[in-house]
Amino acid sequence: xxxxxxxxxxxxxxxxxxxxxxxxxxxxxxxxxxxxxxxxxxxxxxxxxxxxxxxxxxxxxxxxxxxxxxxxxxxxxxxxxxxxxxxxxxxxxxxxxxxxxxxxxxxxxxxxxxxxxxxxxxxxxxxxxxxxxxxxxxxxxxxxxxxxxxxxxxxxxxxxxxxxxxxxxxxxxxxxxxxxxxxxxxxxxxxxxxxxxxxxxxxxxxxxxxxxxxxxxxxxxxxxxxxxxxxxxxxxxxxxxxxxxxxxxxxxxxxxxxxxxxxxxxxxxxxxxxxxxxxxxxxxxxxxxxxxxxxxxxxxxxxxxxxxxxxxxxxxxxxxxxxxxxxxxxxxxxxxxxxxxxxxxxxxxxxxxxxxxxxxxxxxxxxxxxxxxxxxxxxxxxxxxxxxxxxxxxxxxxxxxxxxxxxxxxxxxxxxxxxxxxxxxxxxxxxxxxxxxxxxxxxxxx
DNA sequence: AGCACA
Numbered sequence: 001x002x003x004x005x006x007x008x009x010x011x012x013x014x015x016x017x018x019x020x021x022x023x024x025x026x027x028x029x030x031x032x033x034x035x036x037x038x039x040x041x042x043x044x045x046x047x048x049x050x051x052x053x054x055x056x057x058x059x060x061x062x063x064x065x066x067x068x069x070x071x072x073x074x075x076x077x078x079x080x081x082x083x084x085x086x087x088x089x090x091x092x093x094x095x096x097x098x099x100x101x102x103x104x105x106x107x108x109x110x111x112x113x114x115x116x117x118x119x120x121x122x123x124x125x126x127x128x129x130x131x132x133x134x135x136x137x138x139x140x141x142x143x144x145x146x147x148x149x150x151x152x153x154x155x156x157x158x159x160x161x162x163x164x165x166x167x168x169x170x171x172x173x174x175x176x177x178x179x180x181x182x183x184x185x186x187x188x189x190x191x192x193x194x195x196x197x198x199x200x201x202x203x204x205x206x207x208x209x210x211x212x213x214x215x216x217x218x219x220x221x222x223x224x225x226x227x228x229x230x231x232x233x234x235x236x237x238x239x240x241x242x243x244x245x246x247x248x249x250x251x252x253x254x255x256x257x258x259x260x261x262x263x264x265x266x267x268x269x270x271x272x273x274x275x276x277x278x279x280x281x282x283x284x285x286x287x288x289x290x291x292x293x294x295x296x297x298x299x300x301x302x303x304x305x306x307x308x309x310x311x312x313x314x315x316x317x318x319x320x321x322x323x324x325x326x327x328x329x330x331x332x333x334x335x336x337x338x339x340x341x342x343x344x345x346x347x348x349x350x351x352x353x354x355x356x357x358x359x360x361x362x363x364x365x366x367x368x369x370x371x372x373x374x375x376x377x378x379x380x381x382x383x384x385x386x387x388x389x390x391x392x393x394x395x396x397x398x399x400x401x402x403x404x405x406x407x408x409x410x411x412x413x414x415x416x417x418x419x420x421x422x423x424x425x426x427x428x429x430x431x432x433x434x435x436x437x438x439x440x441x442x443x444x445x446x
Numbered sequence: 447a448g449c450a451c452a
Contacts, residue, residue, distance in 0.1 A: 023447050051450050059450075090447060101451060 018068045019094035022058045025049070026085045033084050034060050041074065042067020046099040061099045068093065105196035109161040112195040113168055115154045117176075119188040122152040127210055128301055129180050130154055133190075135298045137170065138163035142200040144209040157200050168192045215242045215293065244293045245321040246300055249285045254313040259336055262286050265308060265316075270295035274326040277334040289326050296320070 022034070031047045038044040038060045046061040062068045072091060075081065081088040106114075113134075117125050127143055134140050134156050142157040158164040172192040181188065202211035206220035246266070250257050259275055266272055266288045274289040290296045300318045308314035328337035337343045 019449095021449055023449090048450065052448095054447095056447090057449070088447095092448075095449060099450085105452075 014093040014095060016065060016069050016072075017093045017095070017097050018062045018065045019096055019099055020060050020062075020068055020071065021092050021094040022060065022082075023052075023056065023090045024087065025056045025058055025089055026087045027056065029056070029058060029084055034058055037082060037084060037089070038062065038067075038071060041071035048099050059094055059096075059099050106193035108194060109165050110194045110196065110198060111158045111161050111164050112197040112200065113156045113158070113164050114193045114195040115156055116150055116191040117152045117154065117188050118191060119175075119186050121181075121185040122188050123147065124185055125152070125176065125181065125188050127154070127207065129176065130156065131210065131212070132180065132298070132301050133171065133176060134158075134167055137167035139212070139294055141213050142202050142209070142211045144200050144202060146208065155195055155197060155200055157197070161194075164194065168194070212294065212297070240320045241322075242293050242297055243320040243322065243324060244290045244296045245323040245326065246288045246290075246296050247285060247319050247321040248288060248303075249280075249283055249317045250308075251283070251315040251317060252307075252313055253284055255309055257284060257308060257314050259286075259333055261308065262288065263336075263338075265303065266290075266299055269299035269302060271338075273339045274328050274337045275335065276326050276328060287321055287323060287326055289323070 020038075022037075029049050031049055034047045034049060035044045041062070043063040044060050045063045047058065049058040051057040051059065062071070072093065075091055082091055083089060115130070117123075117130075127145055130143055130145075131140055134143075138158055140156060140158060143154055145152065145154045147153070156164075156167070158167065171190050174190055176188045176190065178185075178187075200209075200211075202209045202214075202217065204220040205211065205217050211217050248262070248266075259277055262275055262277070263272055266275075270290050270292075272288060273291055275286055277284060277286045279285070288296075288299075290299065300320070303316050304318045306316055308316065326337075328335050328340070328343065331337060331340075331343045
């Protein structure tokens with residue numbers, strides 16, 4: 001055989017290629033900087049940066065071989081070396097003829113996130129919890145879950161890559177808050193990359209996949225209950241037809257729950273159109289109307305079983321109403337139409353709207369929220385809202401209305417990054433109530 | 447300062 005030296009001994013005699021190999025680049029050199037460097041010599045059609053163990057190498061590919069030759073020739077005889085950010089960059093022809101795979105799918109932003117849930121109990125995280133977590137950033141279209149060698153993973157589909165990016169930036173590396181998980185679960189950390197998928201295929205609503213854009217998608221046959229109208233949920237609960245109107249019943253109502261309290265609690269998830277309260281079976285119930293089903297679904301999932309006040313008081317039980325549009329005849333202390341300027345301009349029985357209620361304020365969900373370590377102590381504090389009655393059972397009962405469920409800030413949402421469409425009506429609540437921020441008792445502090 | 451990775 002003739003000696004075909006595929007591995008040339010002398011790399012400085014590399015034959016020309018339209019791909020150039022760059023080294024000694026500054027840390028985290030960007031594609032833009034590489035293009036700037038090559039642009040005077042021709043058209044840069046592809047780049048790859050952060051190559052090598054030190055991530056200080058890169059490749060740039062020209063449209064034409066002559067352009068690459070021009071760049072090498074120029075710097076071979078130039079008194080000024082090629083530089084990026086003032087750092088000398090060494091150039092040579094690459095031993096390859098084209099850049100392959102410039103970007104991995106994990107680098108290019110898409111509307112679908114690949115979420116790996118880490119932790120011993122990762123696979124016990126329900127799809128509903130994931131939905132709740134990711135819904136903070138926008139409407140979640142679909143979720144599929146699966147187990148691979150990488151562990152328990154989920155694909156979460158948003159409308160667009162901007163929303164997905166916001167969720168990724170906020171949640172990557174963070175842990176799901178303990179209070180969203182069954183008590184015995186260990187920490188569950190989210191690792192998030194972009195998926196190459198753009199539209200997930202969900203055939204059934206099942207314990208491993210959901211399509212929130214299609215509430216009428218058939219439930220997986222394995223989960224169907226014979227009773228007809230209601231099919232069994234994936235976790236054994238009954239599934240009702242979703243509705244934009246929620247029926248909330250209040251259990252253990254030690255303290256008065258006013259219409260305004262309900263408004264504050266439920267408006268965390270979106271604008272409220274109407275509320276009607278009434279007595280039934282010796283307890284108080286309320287119908288809460290949102291403009292759309294999705295908002296109601298998120299509110300129901302977030303609030304079901306939680307207590308408005310710490311200590312297990314005023315526990316909410318929420319189901320979907322068969323109503324779609326409530327008929328509010330008059331605004332009073334039991335019913336209100338927030339969409340009607342005529343009605344709402346009438347003097348309220350309460351004489352104030354809404355009732356300012358002191359309570360924990362907005363810092364609960366900032367940064368530390370998702371910090372993986374040491375949130376065990378959270379459950380031992382008399383925490384603001386979201387405590388399940390069981391979790392809060394040991395806490396001393398607060399005075400009435402001292403601890404309304406926090407509703408000013410949405411879970412998981414770093415302040416300032418909130419997409420306005422995700423929880424409309426939430427920000428105004430902060431100003432309406434005028435709560436002093438300093439009154440906050442962030443249960444997640446430290 | 448010396449050639450990448452799904």
